[in-house]
Amino acid sequence: MRYSHRQRRVSPYVIFWALLALAGFGVIAFFAVRQPLNSFDLHVAAWVQSFESASLTRIMVFFSTLGSTKFTILITLSAMLILFFVLQHRMELLFLAAFLGGASLLNKLLKIIFQRERPFVHRLVEETGFSFPSGHAMAAFALYGALAFLLWRHIRPQWGRILLIVLSCFMVVMICISRIYLGVHYPSDIAGALLASGFWLSVMIGIAQWYEGRYGAVSEFRLRR
Template structure:
């Protein structure tokens, strides 16, 4: 795909993400999403069982800062030292670190308090948008993007995408199940992260395209 194709694809995803995030933020500010949040929370927490709680705790840990940082260090080492893919390493680091900063900025702007009923774990800080949702979407999304480029067969690529989507989805659901986020926090986090991830990947693709053109001319 040429640069123009990347541009339009990125523009479309970014536009949808901005509209989606803005819509969720407006509904939250006007207190018009309360019924949606309550219905989803009631359904998800109605599934509670000891075994499911263990699963949700595990997945919420996969989206936590310590877990993401450990995986970030391991993958960064592999990209930079083993494969010597410096551009991919820079993209990976920019997405992961940028997501954390972006999330903190949004949280302090909106100042939404966390739900205070039926918590199975404790969590501090503001609620919107969900840091776990943003980190999961950005981290597993960029890992899928980087691995996709090195998987030759369609089956492997399909499995990669499905596993990434599953992890992102369950990590988001785990925050609702454990009582530390509203569903709208999760959806808003996905939209915000999709915007940031799209921008980062577009600049990366633009750089690679220009790099290819320079090498072709020489």
């Protein structure tokens, strides 16, 4: 069976967002490496930490923990079980595994390339390893971005879809802010991580769209227009 060029075409919006995220990451990376202690990072971090209190610190530690590798794996495995046994969509499970695994490998590679040291002023918790881009932020965007993409088509009510997006954005934002508040990442570490993860998500969606158009049977990846 032959497929038309229209069927195989990747959405131009996906290509646009991938290129935009890649360009944005390049700009952030350039300034983060050239000026590790730039005024933007220092002023934004100081403003976020100006709200410090014992109760807020506990909240931020909680969200930071939710973005840790252990909890990310736990949530991912739970989502995979739902996709496999409840929704019975194996290709969606493959997409989720490839996206999260690829985002993790990309983060490790970028940390090795840039080797930016972590903030050393007013650190509320201790962390090891390099700072740019943030692993927590990349993992959060990868996990909740992929889940929002995959679950969107399974939620019919408009309010349900809005709630899905709001909850996904809330989790990503809180995990990102927690890393700045706790003093283990610069704001540019977070921005770079979101752009890198956004680029990878766009690439994976593009691959999914191409695969659907090429083979026609992967209805799980069909974007509702």
